[in-house]
Amino acid sequence: MKVRIAREASEEEARAIAAALARHAVEEVEVYVGDADEPAVVHDAQHVGDAVPNDDIGPTEREIALLEEIAAIEQGGHEKYKQRLADQGKLFVRDRMDLWFGDDGLLFEDGKFAEFDAEDRLPADGMITGAAEFEGRDVHFMANDFTVKAGSMAAKGVEKFLRMQQRALKTGKPVLYLMDSSGGRIDQQTGFFANREGIGKYYYNHSMLSGRVPQICVLYGPCIAGAAYTPVFADFTVMVEGMSAMAIASPRMVKMVTGEDIDMQDLGGPQIHARHSGSADLVARDEEHARELVSQLVTYLPDNADQDPPQTEGTAPAAAPAGIDRVVPEEPNKGYDMHDLIERVVDADSVLELQPNYGGEIITAFARIDGRPVGIVANQPAQRAGAIFPDAAEKAAEFIWKCDAFSIPLLYLCDTPGFMAGSDVEKEGILEQGKKMIYATSSATVPKQSVVVRKAYGAGIYAMSGPAYDPESVIGLPAGEIGIMGPEAAINAVYANKLNAIDDPEERAEREAELREEYREDIDIHRMASEVVVDEIVPPASLREELANRFAFYETVEKDLPSKKHGTVL
Secondary structure (H helix, E strand, C coil): EEECCCCCCCCHHHHHHHHHHHCCCCCEEEEEEECCCCCCCCCCCCCCCCCCCCCCCCHHHHHHHHHHHHHHCCCCHHHHHHHHEEECCCCHHHHHHHHHHCCCCCCECEEEEEECCCCCCCCHEEEEEEEECCCEEEEEEEECCCCCCCEEEEEHHHHHHHHHHHHHHHHHEEEEEEECCEEEEEHHHHHHHCCCCCCCCHHHHHHHHCCCCCCEEEECCCCEEEHHHHHHHHEEEEEEECCCCCCCCCCHHHHHHHCCCCEEEEEECCHHHHHCCCCCCCCEEHHHHHHHHHHHHHHHHHCCCCCCCCCCCCCCCCHHHHHHHHCCCCCCCCCCCHHHHHCCCCCCCCCEEEEECCCCCEEEEEEEECCCEEEEEEEECCCHCCEEEHHHHHHHHHHHHHHHCCCCCCCEEEECCCCCCCCHHHHHCHHHHHHHHHHHHHHCCCCEEEEEEEECCHHHHHHHHHHHCCCEEEEEECEEECCCCCCCHHHHHHHHHHCCCCHHHHHHHHHHHHHHHHHHHEEHHHHHHCCCCEEEEECHHHHHHHHHHHHHHHHCCCCCCCCCCCCCCC
């Protein structure tokens, strides 16, 4: 804003006019005296300004002094550190908060004056905590200021973080972590590292909050050592491509300890944790996309474990349910993409898949059926025939556990030859991870619907909430089969010697085909329905309607677990 005043005006009058206008302006105020080419006073909109003489309605000098202190704190660290953020394509933390919460979404901030009186003044001690409104939901939040000691953690910031967590336990409101921290300040460790109320209490509080309220973490930078535990303790972790990384130690420390020469992205970047460790649930393209992903995620989640997940108006699926039977091949060993079936069952544009690049033999996704949130656990025949590998079992177990914690019903779509066999998967813990998946399915008390889409062989039917696992329903589609193993493997296991004793190749092939068909009749879904092993066989075109009705009917089902402190599996 540019203002020109009479040439007779004094400098004091010019300052008063600039200060008065700045209170209401959203931009810099320049006051020109007479026809001067240069402004006599420039009043930055970030600067609160001077008290105006004889102004009875504006702030007093004392209040102005406080407002200017607050404005200085909100500027964060040195300007050169802000420039480095810009060079990295990252937002300054308070600009990031504006992106997340808008102009009116920040409800309040705690501990803004932390380290204000310190000899080396550190704005907010590099840790911003408070409460905000996000997508119509009240949330606790923390956000590191990377311009202050690289977002590192020390005594005052740690205390703020702990208070925020402890208040979340009392309020039952979700917690949002906007992480950009280099870890603890090693030169100040005696003030926060091993203390009873120090940084170690972070993870105790994370554990207490786990399953009580949703904890969502977004990473904006390299989070090392202690800083890396918050994202892995969170229920849902989002990494940003080209920015995020997390690791137990920095590349420099790794080289010192192991001799390995590696950069931060190869050590713990988004692709490492999205594809190999499974620690990243989602990977965002940029800061705006990260916010979009979280805004979608929270629509499936309640505020806490005592509430039900939010429902919306249902919408038709993106593809017609009438096409389901054409999606599923008749041949048990022919691949297809389970996503094609899912989009014919759930509401259009409602699928949010988690960990899509990890354990790809199983799909874990949130979606809606007629407006009701569900957690989908689906075998993926397009990936290694849908066999369950260790990482897929681990991924499914954790997803089932989270859905159950927050009362999100589960839909299992079963089409698997069972758990993978072989020396490699034994070394990777197929029995151990398979146990966890079966345990999670067994312990889940939310409504469960299991659909035998095609093959359900071996312990795969157990992990996918088959008849023995207390589902509300087991539904079969016409191509369904349930058996210890598939026909080819079964015939080889039982009749190999008898078949090898037949010298005539044609006769042997004919007898093998007969045995295969006899076995297939024994495991066919119609046989299972006849024996009341499954509840119903439904026409594929009616699967969506069937599931919608069943989820609605069983919405209030109550299940009790045996009285015990807790299980010992997970």
